[in-house]
Amino acid sequence: GAVRAVAAVDLGATSGRVMIGRVGQGVLELEQVARFPNGPVEREDGWHWDLEALWGHVQAGLAEALRREPNIESVGIDSWAVDYGLLGADGLLAEPFHYRDDRTARGVDAVHGLVPFEELYRRNGLQFLSFNTVYQYAADALVAEAETSLLIPDLLAERLTGRRVAERTNASTTGLLDAHTGEWDLALAEALGIPSRVLPPLVDPGETVGLARGLGDIPVIAVGSHDTASAIVAVPLSSSNAAYISCGTWGLVGLEVAEPIVTDAARAANFTNEGGVDGRVRFLHNVTGLWLLSETVRAWSERDGAPVDLPALLAAAAAQSAPARLFDADDASLAAPGDMPARIAALLGMPEPDVEDRAAFARVIVESIADAFARTLRTAGELAGREIDTVHLVGGGALNALLCQATADRSGLPVLAGPVEATALGNVLVQTRALGCFGADASLEDLRARVASVFPAVRFDPRS
Ligand code: LFR
Numbered sequence: 001g002a003v004r005a006v007a008a009v010d011l012g013a014t015s016g017r018v019m020i021g022r023v024g025q026g027v028l029e030l031e032q033v034a035r036f037p038n039g040p041v042e043r044e045d046g047w048h049w050d051l052e053a054l055w056g057h058v059q060a061g062l063a064e065a066l067r068r069e070p071n072i073e074s075v076g077i078d079s080w081a082v083d084y085g086l087l088g089a090d091g092l093l094a095e096p097f098h099y100r101d102d103r104t105a106r107g108v109d110a111v112h113g114l115v116p117f118e119e120l121y122r123r124n125g126l127q128f129l130s131f132n133t134v135y136q137y138a139a140d141a142l143v144a145e146a147e148t149s150l151l152i153p154d155l156l157a158e159r160l161t162g163r164r165v166a167e168r169t170n171a172s173t174t175g176l177l178d179a180h181t182g183e184w185d186l187a188l189a190e191a192l193g194i195p196s197r198v199l200p201p202l203v204d205p206g207e208t209v210g211l212a213r214g215l216g217d218i219p220v221i222a223v224g225s226h227d228t229a230s231a232i233v234a235v236p237l238s239s240s241n242a243a244y245i246s247c248g249t250w251g252l253v254g255l256e257v258a259e260p261i262v263t264d265a266a267r268a269a270n271f272t273n274e275g276g277v278d279g280r281v282r283f284l285h286n287v288t289g290l291w292l293l294s295e296t297v298r299a300w301s302e303r304d305g306a307p308v309d310l311p312a313l314l315a316a317a318a319a320q321s322a323p324a325r326l327f328d329a330d331d332a333s334l335a336a337p338g339d340m341p342a343r344i345a346a347l348l349g350m351p352e353p354d355v356e357d358r359a360a361f362a363r364v365i366v367e368s369i370a371d372a373f374a375r376t377l378r379t380a381g382e383l384a385g386r387e388i389d390t391v392h393l394v395g396g397g398a399l400n401a402l403l404c405q406a407t408a409d410r411s412g413l414p415v416l417a418g419p420v421e422a423t424a425l426g427n428v429l430v431q432t433r434a435l436g437c438f439g440a441d442a443s444l445e446d447l448r449a450r451v452a453s454v455f456p457a458v459r460f461d462p463r464s
Helices: 051-068 104-114 117-124 133-138 141-145 152-161 186-191 227-233 264-268 291-304 310-318 340-348 355-384 401-411 422-434 444-454
Strands: 004-011 015-024 027-037 041-043 046-048 072-079 084-088 148-151 208-212 218-221 242-247 250-257 272-275 281-288 390-394 415-417 458-460
Touching: 004 051, 004 152, 004 227, 004 422, 015 051, 015 422, 027 051, 027 422, 027 444, 051 072, 051 152, 072 152, 072 227, 072 422, 084 141, 084 152, 104 117, 104 133, 117 186, 117 264, 148 152, 152 208, 152 218, 218 422, 227 242, 227 250, 227 272, 227 281, 227 422, 227 444, 242 355, 250 355, 264 355, 281 355, 291 310, 291 340, 291 355, 310 355, 310 401, 340 355, 355 401, 390 401, 401 415, 401 458, 422 444
Parallel strands: 004 072, 072 218, 242 390, 390 415
Antiparallel strands: 004 015, 015 027, 041 046, 084 148, 208 218, 242 250, 250 281, 272 281, 415 458
């Protein structure tokens, strides 16, 4: 049959991209059309996202995609989770906040004062992250004035189609979705004083959201609009004993399960149950990932007045001997934007590195991330009662051979690296399945088999 094409918009916390995806007999391809930087921007009232800049990049990228490939049949949008824009009749009431803004601390106290964390966990299944949407709402006076609240991908879809909906996988990260039914927990919203009118109708991945008016009326198809949900679609999991690490800004470490696991042990280990595509559950923990490296490199580049070359730094780091001391990559002090080398040095109890010691310092960062990955894999297996035998590492981190090898060594498990662009692939796969490219009842396993056959993994075996 003919090769068919769709457009995928994939926004990460440090960069965004627009891709053309092509699917046909034995064909599964991505062509990058646009790539643009993203990150926290500091305003008078705290850290925000520059939504208008992102929207500009998305529009330009989609226009370019259609110029290159006029046969594009649909558009799908995914991004990081939890952040939202509040809308009135005429559009946005305020620029969306960045989840790393510390106003959420107030929201945590307010929410837990009304509903204890134990009860929240039983209902929404989410690990405690101070930035879960429900805490952000509690710190945001504008919620009371809003007609509706849309998560970032839904907000962009609304600009394209005029329709206000909440895609279900991303809605599961708000803290207001019932983990067991997949529906809004209206009783919880009421107990927290969040008006139910701000919670839009839910749609599932694969459903058409509406027609993109400025793009020749091609449909916007809902995908796993939470980037991690899309990434897990494209992990070529071979069995239920295969774990994944979706590694970009964050390292999302866990397993796919059929039903939420909300035991006391899972709560104590701070494991989350996020909604996946086709009703699967992503049972995982957020480990601080490449954020530690990107923020470190950003600080050094600012200090030097010239960009630090990350690939060269990692090559030099690989030539160092293994570090004696590590730090806890999960430490709460590393969450905020700002001078990362100083904060890591403080955890290590040593001075900040001189320029000639930067490679060794980068090595400590990579090994500390790998150590947290290994620890979290062990916990995931224990909590789910599974004997993990393989780890798939997807996302940008799959390009970091030092990190992949260190994860294999520290976990004692083979690491299968790739695909690097798992998120965009998952986005493309869900759209093209909805368009009928894989047959009417193609399962996630069918889609993953296609990924495995087209994108061979790079294998890292543990060294003793
Ligand atoms: C990864 C991710 C994580 C989410 C964090 C904040 O990009 O979406 O899954 O916990 O960003 O939204």
